[in-house]
Amino acid sequence: MNNINDKAILDKLSLKAEKNNYIKPEYYDQFNVKRGLRNNNGTGVLVGLTEIGSVIGYHMDGDIKCPCEGKLFYRGINIKNIVNGFQSDNRRGFEETAYLLLFGELPTSDELLDFTGLLDQCRDLPPGYTENMILKIPGKDIMNKLQRSILTLYSHDPDPDNIDVKNILRQSIELIARVPTIISYGYQAKAHYFDKKSLFIHKPQPGIGTAENILHMIRPDNKYSKLEAETLDLSLVIHAEHGGGNNSTFATHVVSSSGTDTYSAMTAAVGSLKGPKHGGANNKVREMILNIRENVTDWSNREDLKDYLLKILKKEVYNKKGLIYGMGHAVYTKSDPRALLLKKKAYELALEKNAVVDFNLYKNIEELTIELFRELKGDNVNISANVDLYSGFVYEMLGIPYELYTPIFAAARIVGWCAHRIEQIVSDQKIIRPAYKTVNPRQIYISIDKRGVSKKN
Template identity: 65%
Template sequence: MYQGSDVLILKDLAELAQRNNTIKDEFYDAHDIKRGLRNSNGTGVAVGLTAIGSVHGYELIDNKKTPAEGRLFYRGIDIYDIVNGFQKEGRYGYEECVYLLLFGELPSKEQMERFNKLLYCSRQLPTGFIENAVFKTPSRNLMNMLQRCTLFLYSYDENPDDSGVENLVRQSIELTARFPVIISYSYQAKAHYFDKKSLFIHPPQKNLSTAENILHMIRPDNKYTKVEAEILDLCLVLHAEHGGGNNSTFAARVVSSSETDTYSAVAAAVGSLKGPKHGSANIKVHEMVLNIKENVSNIQDKGKLKDYLLKIIKKEAFDKKGLIYGMGHAVYTSSDPRALLLKKKAFELAVEKDALDEFNLYKNIEELTVELFKDIKGEDIAISANMDLYSGLVYEMLGIPPELYTPLFAAARVASWCAHRIEQIVSDRKIIRPAYKCVSENRHYIPLAERKDITKQGCCKAV
């Protein structure tokens, strides 16, 4: 750690870095820069093609973003049809979605059985991996651990750099099978070494689904109910794919376009998903709800709850960023189909857990936020609950600790990252290389003896 004068030097350098890396807003406007790869009408800039998944949340009418009911498709199949299909038959659906995303077709019964066998065989981590990658260097942050473990798997792969489709498929199946095991063991290591709890290492079971295995591995007694496993399976299905433009999938495609190895590309996606603007939003929902409970004397009183939500919007409460977490989305406007599907199943779990008061709190947050935004911005505003609102509720009712929320997202999404990587390599061989306009002025090189200590004089100006 820095001490004494070193702290002051570091502070000066930080101020210098701040000044010389601040680009004025008017420069972006002058050069018509699509900040965040967003068009002026709020739509995303088209940068590629994909046949894997699509997200529809609005309509463009006269180049204006017009609200519409949200729709989500996996390989052209509506998510409602997928979920209703496996739920109607009383099956778990995540493995079927993995097959669909990776290979583009729904599997037959025989194909599904063979694929499940491959997944089970691939769940077994390499000899020495748990000891060397997990227990020797545990981490308080499970996403950091997952990213490190992903890169560590490269060393155990006898053919890590081969980008042929057969090898990519093998790696994709192995990563999809191993991510749930890695996050479960990483959680147990964190709970033991940092939280001083007993260490439980339960090996994955052959005849269990991915959702069942996760509950089996993270719980000390291995026990879970059918409804619990079904709703976790639904969470995995709904988190599995969300088009090529979401930040983590785009990261995987960008890195894959350089023709690097699968582990580097997937690790980059994990790093992206860790960010609070992407994969950890349901943690913010959890934190926000805890804050509401601490500050609203009667959470069943809608008037008091609405008043406090207004304070959050006005940046007077919670983290003072003016956001109701779990509400609104970059693409969806009138509705998020994932939230609607999960809300329905969450009610079923709330009945089983005798947690209807908790369910109603989240439901009231959703309804009152919509009312508040209409009061503030007018009746034409379109805002709806996104999946993070109800996934946070579901994980809480399942007793899943918050540090596992985002890793579960990663375990659900890894098959999609791999599918997009395969599509990128097969269909588009060009490295992704967008342009940045440089707005700094040209300057002369100054000999060392003639330079001034600008950290003390503060003479640097933002470009």
């Protein structure tokens, strides 16, 4: 009997699959296909409308794309003003941000208190869930574990398929509260069963918020500093939403438009975010930094660092892809507002952690990459650090295991996903169904006895 791991058979089938799924690049131009849903000038194809988030990285002068400083708006409010607002009041901001994104307006003090109370009521997982879903079936990849765990919550929901707004809102609040618990417990199970570490299952605490609960649940001693909590809270706020066109949020729109349940829609979004071209990019930055640390003896020597970055761009070292991860963005041109906010907080945390030398490494990578691009491509080139350059560094300083980098992104972005799901169902009931053009010639069916002799050993 043939085995799926039979190398000869699998090699043969792989070659056939690759050969018969190749589409000539010229066809995309011939039929004016918007690959990646991008126009020829690099702008996104307009496929929907939203009031939730707005990402501004350029402005259009006719058909010309003109760079500008990046701006991010949540429900029309500049993210910088949101962050300055809660930080100047010495408050956490993620729960306030979640309220704003879900309901379209900033909460009063009483409304925020009621909302955080609802989240606290939902942070615990259903009875038996931790033991049966997380501890008995541990996973090496926490994003994959999160997908399975969200789907399992469907079975614990008394009304899972009802897509009335009230029911979706109830499910959304439960998920926003529970995802941090799921990823924290999922990591603890992974660390125990696969890495042979001690198992810590800490109950989420009421009244301390999402960021502090994550630190409480993933740390053996439950301890964290005020600045650590503020930094993680900021990271959650700036990752909570990024417009309707990013890959995972668009996936939420596509799947929600079919009328399916909330858990299926959120699972699709998690699967998208897991990809290295999307949420997994922060781990790409981490891997690149590790390589730089191993190969550049003196990180503070800007010339040595610049020489190595040039070798990365020339595909001579590291993974030979020619990419400096954490630099550049699909929309932002001159700056990523999220990176600017996180960079400022990262420096504060670096001072507390005695990690300024490490901070300067990231800062120099940012500055030297911009220099290199201008030297190689001209003074008019625009490239800036994106949020992933500093988020991984922040998580490293916080002692957060790299396996949780992208899951923490998911714990933040599920707010945006839920908001967009509600907006899709309320405002646009049409199923999303774009077109694909068939470019292969018509063929006739050949009976099996006339297809040639099967070659068997």
